[in-house]
Amino acid sequence: MFGFLKQVGDYTRDAVDAARNLAQGFAVTFDHMQRRPVTVQYPYEKLIPSERYRGRIHYEFDKCIACEVCVRVCPINLPVVDWVMNKATKKKELRNYSIDFGVCIFCGNCVEYCPTNCLSMTEEYELAAFDRHSLNYDNVALGRLPTSVTTDPSVQPLRELVYLPAGEMDPHTVSADRPRAGKLPADVLETLAPVKDEGQSSKAVLKEDA
């Protein structure tokens, strides 16, 4: 008899607990209903890619010396450098250069090692194509500059969370001229003291007690 009563009591306690947990869950979902959507309405709104965004690679044909460093540092030797040796001038003559973005992993090694800085990374990420072969960009396609999100009149640019002022969560309500949280690179530069000039004036160290 006592055991049975205990069983009933335990069961009731469990049921009450379950009801309380359910109410707690309801409170969470109900609270979320009145929050602003966090989604970016993509074709109409776009996030501004960060400064170091590794998008489609830009290439300047005239700067290239056909050294093939980009090919050697590439994990899969992807860039195709088509050059011929000009016997008369004893110089390489570059004819074509191409990168297949269907295969590229956007690691940026080629950009990092290019001795003449003819390779750079853009903020372009909309590379969808109907045919994978059209992702194989030649030097003309590689030389095109992408449309910037901030200058495209059909797009409302939105700042990413880390680029918003401190405490702000919603990019829609923040005006463009308010600076981001934390110090900008220019502000950081002011805290750096120049090293006593020994031929390398660009070198700098942090102040001891900054």
Add this chain to the structure above:
Amino acid sequence: MVSPGLDLELSFSQAMQGFGLSPEVARLLWLPLPMLLVLVAAVVGVLVSVWLERKISAAVQQRVGPEYAGALGVLQPLADGLKLLVKEDIIPARADSILFTLGPILVVVPVIVSWLIIPFGQNLLISNVGVGIFLWISFSSVQPIGLLMSGYASNNKYSLLGGLRAAAQSISYEIPLALAVLAIVMMSNSLSTVDIVNQQTGAGILSWNIWRQPVGFLIFWICALAECERLPFDLPEAEEELVAGYQTEYAGMKFALFYLAGYINLVLSAVLVSVLYLGGWGFPIPVEWLAGWLHQPIDAPVVQVITGSVGIMMTILKAYLLVFVAILLRWTTPRVRIDQLLDLGWKFLLPLALVNLLVTAALKLAFPVAFGG
């Protein structure tokens, strides 16, 4: 106490007779009208609840939801329906084509026929059947046969499992549901939905059955969710485990029938909860009192029209409040396992419903005034 209320049929019949038609012809002309009206109301109710489902789901997940099809995306469900209408109707190879076609029909027809007994006012229903609520319970038990049929006929293991789960679930939850309804029936001494609502209109919100049957209300709501296969109990179509259960092989209009049946059933269950427990078409303050305070005769045509509209509004409002709760519940609770589902049905709800019934019977004997002696 109970006023005769609007009698549209009588007015229609008189108007037709004014045109020189016999009463029989007038009745024949009248008959399809309420049916058509209720069918349209049910379909519009589905469109509204699909839109609500998508918008509320989006809001809970901090999304925007449908936005471009009409203002705030209100035309999105219509676009979905249109898409399903023009899609190819596929019957899989080696499926039983007769059962495969019959399944969705058997699922959707009982749900629509159940609207027969839904009262929106004293005379605002298709038919005041004497066995009203019992009719709904028996119709809703036809549904699992259709589900099982379509699951079996699809020639697909997921469909079969889904169909079996649907049948098991419906059978387990039918019993506590019926017992909860039985307690209400005992209190109102009638199976008719109109009588059940009338018994709750005495003192406005205070006389609603939810205060006398709080446990029954919870049991009924849980069982209704299980019957509709709404989320905590959506095992038959659990997409993560069973692809889509018995709906896996369906496309086009046949899938649309399942979809339609699901949402009509949800709205129907919500309306029935409001009829059984939340006073049906009754306003929180009795309309008779309000008319008395404003010194208006309750039988005046204007007052009658206002009363009727308020009744329809209240029914819809209460039903959609419950639909809202069901949608919110979808994003609040995880899916239960099949053993937990059957445990809840047989070991918790069934004994609780039985105790509730016995307590109601005892209270009816002890306090006949409050419990409809």
